[in-house]
Amino acid sequence: MDRDLVETVSLRWLRRLVIAAFLVVTIFPFYYMLVLSVRPIERLLLDPGSLVVGFGELTVATYAEVLRATDDGGQGFLTFIRNSGLVAVAATVLTLLVAIPGAYAVARLRFFGRRQVDFLFLAVYLFPSIVIAIPLFVVFSLAGLRGSLFGLVLVYISQTLPVSVYMLKNYFETIPVSLEESAAIDGAGRLGIIRRVSLPLAAPSIMAVALYDFMIAWNEFLFALLFLVDKPDRWTVSLGLSLLADGVEVPKTVLMAGSVVLTLPIVILFFASERLLTEGLTSGAEKG
């Protein structure tokens, strides 16, 4: 047999095998999380290897415990969900309000310092967030912003802004200039052009950026830990979950239920918009 045929055939099988392996490795932890969250802890201790949930043992008591308010003996995750949602939505909306004009300017307009602005964003994006965290921790302590969700929103805006500007800029650059020119000929001003031409065309990209920002803000952990840890009623889901594990002995199944509560909104959002996101993140990356 010639080498080409051997390689082609064996690679074909190898490829299927590898795809299957990747599927298992990426999906299994999430499946495991789900299975554990609906099994009673006694059953788990008896039979840790089981990966199916028997009819008799299915329980949602774990979720009830996680979601119930602390006054009712639960863990108060409903409050955390509200906090996380508020912070993430506010950060997303405000980031977009700031990033859209900024990205448009960097993509389209010649102004003094444009190159430097472009570089600044990359540098900021790659700078260690722990370095920024120290003075913010200090300032927020002094200004009484520690423990306030507003302070957290402010930090999240700064965390999502560089990527948002970068992604939107790439998209604005793909919109043909001639479209804007025709609007200009028809007498539209700069803001008119942005509002009536560029924004509607960039709508899919803006959606992608919004989702991405929302995910970053929803998932964020370090700043929530630094700023909110003393105020249990302000905790986000990520923070609440991580501290739940530190606290008094909480069954692993309850932890997994909390993890599902934290993960589910993101997974739903993600699968609903997968195409939008993957294309948004790498648009402009083809050039290498």
Next chain:
Amino acid sequence: MTTTAPDTGRSPTEERPASPRRRPLTLRRRESRAGLALVAPTLLVTIAVIGIPIVWTVVLAFQRVRLATLRKTGLFGEFTMDNIDRVLHTPGFADTLWVTLLYSIGGTVGSIALGLVAALVVRRPFWGRTLVRASMLLPYVAPVVAVTFVWQVMLDPQLGIVNHWGQSLLGWDAPVPFLTQESTALATVIVFEAWRYFPFAFLFLLARLQAVPGELEEAARVDGATPTQRFRHILLPQLLPVIALLGVLRFIMTFNKFDDVYLLTGGAAGTEVVSVRVYEFLTARTDIGAAAAQAVVLAVVLIVFVLIYLRFFGRRVD
């Protein structure tokens, strides 16, 4: 804000007009002013929440500051080298740097290698490809707190599935406490890092792979190149610039990483990376000066590594 006139409709274009003399100066100025006005909010937020704090961290690194005495110290208290000195001589400093370096290199190489394999196997259409591609992104988009918990539970010596299978199927003598013993903790954290961030490399490599013209490979095939040869001589050279770029990006991001290690091991069992150490200084000891000094050391070391990297691979990254 009308920067518009029929004959200057080119104002939104990127390239400059051939002769600046024909273009009235005021329009250029207006464009510049509009640009600055539009970019101003972005700049303000960035400078206020990121720029100033970075500068301030450097200042704090050279001051004697504790949270309790903060109000008295003010912004320009006495300058001192104590913090830097203390940070460099606190036991474990060199270990921390070494661990951070191992962790960053391991995580970077692992995630790019996995991402490359993943991109190669889902490159061509097959049934269910969209779903497979989406699943491969799950580790990257899922919240870090949730995925670190699942890993902890999976690797748990008592009720974790990995140890259960290891003992019943692979015949391990005793459960392995992956995240709490020195011999396995760092390796486990690196594997986690590769698992969680391979989708990032995967996305970029897949995008690049799909931009490789089909004729190139077709021509090589006609010339008798086997699949592995085509990968080696056609695809790999096309991918190298992206791989080099991913190398820098992932290295920087992993070097700065805090959440993953903190949540998996808390920095115990020989996994203390620099960020976790900064956090310890900041919260456990409330020694702001030392935390800032440690953070500055982190940033300086990072910059040095990136410069070395760019010196070796700089041409490819362009």
